[in-house]
Amino acid sequence: MKVLVAGANGSTGRLLIQYLKEDGxxxxxxxRKEEQKSTIEQLGGTPxxxxxxxxVGYAVKGMDAVIFAAGSGSSTGPEQTEIVDRxxxxxxxxxxxxxxxxxFVxxxxxxxxxxxxGNEEMKHYLKMKGEADDYLKTTELDYSIVRPGGLTDEEGTSKVKVEKKVDGGTIPRADVAKTMIAALNEANAYHKTFELVSGETQIEEALKSL
Incomplete structure (x- = not known):
């Protein structure tokens, strides 16, 4: 499957490129920048x-699936959050x-x-993310909206908890990336929105239970 990852140079984006390649x-x-291309190539992807x-039509053309993993970053202001995240x-x-x-994942x-x-600092970000999610829900795409808790750089366990709403928690970026990739081929994850934190259930099994 040809998969385009937006935000590929980010922490989760780089893991997505790596795991997609490993999965065949x-x-x-x-x-966005010429100097970022070498990082994608080193991970086995095509920049x-x-x-x-x-x-972005020319970037999407010919793909079988698209993953959005881009973000404005915590150091940018509200305007950039609107421009990128929404x-x-x-x-x-x-x-x-x-x-x-x-x-589309x-x-x-x-x-x-x-x-x-969310806290005061997060309110605008959560509003913009929600508006982007809401737009995706109006389409006829086979979408999955993955809403992870606090992201960590710990080693992944491939065990998660997925529910419509969870009461907080964290999850390694590695497990978020693997869940997003698994959602590409799991029909039960299509047209679903779910929150995601570390848990006790294997990723594939968790998606089947949505």
């Missing part, structure tokens, strides 16, 4: 230079749907669309 997929990493805020995601969703590609956030569940 053709991984394409969407990056694609594009900006989420402009035309508008950039919607731009990519539109390009995916326009080209007839069906599979969204990296969202626990409490997305429910800013009251």
């Amino acid at each position: 997929h053709e991984a394409y990493g969407l990056v 694609v230079l594009a900006d989420l805020t402009s035309d 508008d950039g995601a919607i731009n990519l969703i539109k390009a995916t749907e326009n080209l007839g590609i069906k599979k 969204m990296l969202s956030s626990i409490a997305a669309g429910q800013p009251e569940r």
Whole structure:
């Protein structure tokens, strides 16, 4: 399967490229800067230079699936959060749907669309993520919206807890990436939105129980 990863140079994005390659997929990493291309190549992926805020149709063309793992980052202001986390995601969703590609996996956030569940610093971010998720739900794409808890860089266990709503928790980025990849081929994960933290259930089994 040819899979395009938006935000491929980020911490979770790099893991997605690595694991996609290990699973036998053709991984394409969407990056904004020329100097980021070598990182994607070193991970076994093919870099694609594009900006989420402009035309991304040429980057999406020919893919079998698209994964959105981009983010504005914690050091940017509210405007950049709107531009990347909401508008950039919607731009990519539109390009995916326009080209007839069906599979789309969204990296969202626990409490997305429910800013009251976050602290003051997170409220705007959660609102923007929720609006992007809501747009994806209006499409006919076979989408999965993955909303992880606090991300860590610990070694993954491939054991998770998935529910419509969880009461907080953390999860290694490695397990988030593996869950997103597993969702590509698990029909039971299509048209589903779920929160994700570390747990006791193998990823594939957890997705089948959604």
